Amino acid sequence: xxxxxxxxxxxxxxxxxxxxxxxxxxxxxTPSFRTVGNMVNIxxxxxxxxxxxxxxxxxxxxxxxxxxxxxxxxLLNVIxxxxxxxxxxxxxxxxxxxxxxxxxxxxxIITAFDMNSIxxxxxxxxxxxxxxxxxxxxxxxxxxxxxxxxxxxKGRVFGIPVHVLVFLFIALIYQILLTGTSFGKKIRYxxxxxxxxxxxxxxxxxIRTLTFIISSLSVAVAAIIYSSRMVTGSPVTGxxxxxxxxxxxxxxxxxxxxxxxxxxxxxxxxxILAVIVNALTLYNVPFSIQNIVKGFLxxxxxxxxxxxxxxxxx
Amino acid sequence: xxxxxxRSFVIEHRMLFIVIAVGIVLSLLSRHFFSVENIVSILTNMxxxxxxxxxxxxxxxxxxxxxxxxxxxxLATTxxVLLQNYGVVVGVFAGLSGGLIAGLVNGVLITKLKLPxxxxxxxxxxxxxxxxxxxTGEHTIAGSNSSFLLISQTQIFGIPLPIIFFxxxxxxxxxxxxxxxxxxxxxxxxGNATASRLFGIKVExxxxxxxxxxxxxxxxxxxxxAGKINTASGNLGGSGTLILVxxxxxxxxxxxxxxxxxxxxxxxxxxxxxxxxxxxxxxxxxSFVQDVIRGSLLILVLAIEAVNVRRKKYL
Numbered sequence: 001x002x003x004x005x006x007x008x009x010x011x012x013x014x015x016x017x018x019x020x021x022x023x024x025x026x027x028x029x030t031p032s033f034r035t036v037g038n039m040v041n042i043x044x045x046x047x048x049x050x051x052x053x054x055x056x057x058x059x060x061x062x063x064x065x066x067x068x069x070x071x072x073x074x075l076l077n078v079i080x081x082x083x084x085x086x087x088x089x090x091x092x093x094x095x096x097x098x099x100x101x102x103x104x105x106x107x108x109i110i111t112a113f114d115m116n117s118i119x120x121x122x123x124x125x126x127x128x129x130x131x132x133x134x135x136x137x138x139x140x141x142x143x144x145x146x147x148x149x150x151x152x153x154k155g156r157v158f159g160i161p162v163h164v165l166v167f168l169f170i171a172l173i174y175q176i177l178l179t180g181t182s183f184g185k186k187i188r189y190x191x192x193x194x195x196x197x198x199x200x201x202x203x204x205x206x207i208r209t210l211t212f213i214i215s216s217l218s219v220a221v222a223a224i225i226y227s228s229r230m231v232t233g234s235p236v237t238g239x240x241x242x243x244x245x246x247x248x249x250x251x252x253x254x255x256x257x258x259x260x261x262x263x264x265x266x267x268x269x270x271x272i273l274a275v276i277v278n279a280l281t282l283y284n285v286p287f288s289i290q291n292i293v294k295g296f297l298x299x300x301x302x303x304x305x306x307x308x309x310x311x312x313x314x
Numbered sequence: 315x316x317x318x319x320x321r322s323f324v325i326e327h328r329m330l331f332i333v334i335a336v337g338i339v340l341s342l343l344s345r346h347f348f349s350v351e352n353i354v355s356i357l358t359n360m361x362x363x364x365x366x367x368x369x370x371x372x373x374x375x376x377x378x379x380x381x382x383x384x385x386x387x388x389l390a391t392t393x394x395v396l397l398q399n400y401g402v403v404v405g406v407f408a409g410l411s412g413g414l415i416a417g418l419v420n421g422v423l424i425t426k427l428k429l430p431x432x433x434x435x436x437x438x439x440x441x442x443x444x445x446x447x448x449x450t451g452e453h454t455i456a457g458s459n460s461s462f463l464l465i466s467q468t469q470i471f472g473i474p475l476p477i478i479f480f481x482x483x484x485x486x487x488x489x490x491x492x493x494x495x496x497x498x499x500x501x502x503x504x505g506n507a508t509a510s511r512l513f514g515i516k517v518e519x520x521x522x523x524x525x526x527x528x529x530x531x532x533x534x535x536x537x538x539x540a541g542k543i544n545t546a547s548g549n550l551g552g553s554g555t556l557i558l559v560x561x562x563x564x565x566x567x568x569x570x571x572x573x574x575x576x577x578x579x580x581x582x583x584x585x586x587x588x589x590x591x592x593x594x595x596x597x598x599x600x601s602f603v604q605d606v607i608r609g610s611l612l613i614l615v616l617a618i619e620a621v622n623v624r625r626k627k628y629l
Contacts (some may be wrong), residue, residue, distance in 0.1 A: 024369040115616050120612075123613040126612070245439070288448040291444025293444075299423070302433050302437060303431055
């Protein structure tokens with residue numbers, strides 16, 4: 001009896017257990033890991049990819065996938081920096097409008113034609129990436145620092161970076177959206193069984209399109225933070241972000257089949273990846289090996305997810 | 315040929331007529347287009363992506379997808395470049411077996427563990443890309459054996475070896491898919507896997523074979539690429555390659571739902587894309603615009619397919 005209970009807890013929070021074990025193990029073995037500076041560093045590094053992953057989580061729970069986030073990030077980055085020279089407010093406004101339009105485009109055509117979201121967004125990955133390159137003609141552009149805009153990326157409140165607070169705020173809002181509202185419930189229903197959801201009167205197309213808009217908007221927030229922190233815009237900054245986000249989701253136990261998952265899981269996934277990358281960097285493991293580790297993690301996590309589901313089914 | 319037969323041929327191979335129309339327009343726009351050198355260069359380039367298209371078509375006939383083709387190609391190129399100082403044969407063999415093993419891993423993971431192919435190949439795509447970066451040490455490395463370039467430079471009756479090889483490859487796979495028991499099983503599994511199992515078809519074996527073949531053909535593409543450029547880097551076979559290959563199969567009017575299609579039609583798709591690419595280069599259209607066009611084309615083709623599927627459903 002007792003044993004079963006223990007297994008249930010581990011089963012439900014297995015990703016959290018892995019994260020805790022990982023941190024404990026590294027703290028014991030690696031002195032440079034357990035410093036406060038390093039911990040803050042990890043948190044600082046996760047805020048942008050964390051925000052993007054939180055947005056992606058809603059898309060995945062609704063049964064789709066958004067591969068275009070990396071290109072959207074690059075495009076918004078160069079748009080913000082180019083307009084920031086004129087006005088900060090204008091830059092932010094335009095970035096948000098463009099993000100909404102991109103989300104509307106992705107979600108709109110996927111749901112209108114009932115198409116495979118992975119392949120459509122693979123198309124928009126190329127399309128939007130090309131637009132970002134065209135926008136600056138492939139060049140890196142520079143913005144203006146030392147305005148109120150830089151507070152977003154560089155400022156601190158009670159010693160905590162503003163962008164980390166933004167990340168936590170967004171995570172909280174999305175978690176409430178998912179668990180406490182009827183919209184969140186509908187996202188789950190659509191993900192579990194779109195056909196049944198449609199028959200039950202849920203407008204599946206509208207729900208899915210909204211998740212794509214939320215995903216692009218999250219990317220906009222991340223791009224604003226990045227632009228504010230780096231004050232440069234490059235049309236290739238976001239290359240590969242889509243895979244980092246997907247890896248984080250899968251590691252965090254969000255099923256790519258849709259219907260299940262939580263923001264909490266995503267955050268754990270983001271943190272596990274960040275801790276692993278941090279440890280690999282501390283041990284001077286080259287970047288390429290880090291990609292191999294990520295690939296392995298995805299496959300292991302997918303296998304674990306399917307196994308867990310099968311146990312529930314039978 | 316009766317008029318009925320002719321009509322169905324025209325409908326079936328409509329892409330071929332689009333290819334001819336685009337070819338005529340391009341020869342009017344650029345006088346470099348309709349030259350022997352240019353046509354040969356289009357076809358030589360096509361042998362690389364075309365090999366991957368054959369593999370992707372097989373997997374799509376099953377109703378599955380292989381996102382790892384570009385990474386597997388890069389892996390094969392890298393292995394060929396790294397191991398060619400032991401001889402051309404060793405280099406070729408290394409590339410081909412690297413591709414085959416990668417494909418087998420995909421197939422076994424997907425069938426034995428019953429995992430969705432789109433998720434597994436997404437994972438192996440990232441994983442293999444990491445392996446390529448690790449093997450090349452994040453640099454562009456050049457091959458040490460210059461006779462490896464003979465793969466692309468050898469000509470038979472004035473036709474480069476890759477083109478001849480590719481034509482044979484297409485013919486062999488078209489015959490296998492249309493005439494052999496294996497081909498019939500592929501379409502049966504793609505049409506209805508459960509029914510196929512009840513009919514006694516070894517569904518798992520068919521699935522593993524298709525993914526293994528897709529990996530092997532990506533290996534062929536990688537070796538052909540190594541024979542042409544004889545350099546390797548982690549930047550090879552990115553999402554651009556994957557987009558090109560999937561778009562080609564869809565242009566051939568082959569449904570992602572599986573169960574129907576032909577290799578020739580997929581090849582007509584890649585032929586159109588290669589000609590368009592060539593045309594864009596000849597007309598000095600910026601590579602950024604080419605990215606935009608490629609992405610839009612994929613989305614457009616997907617939309618057309620979706621509309622067709624819907625129309626069939628309600629007829």
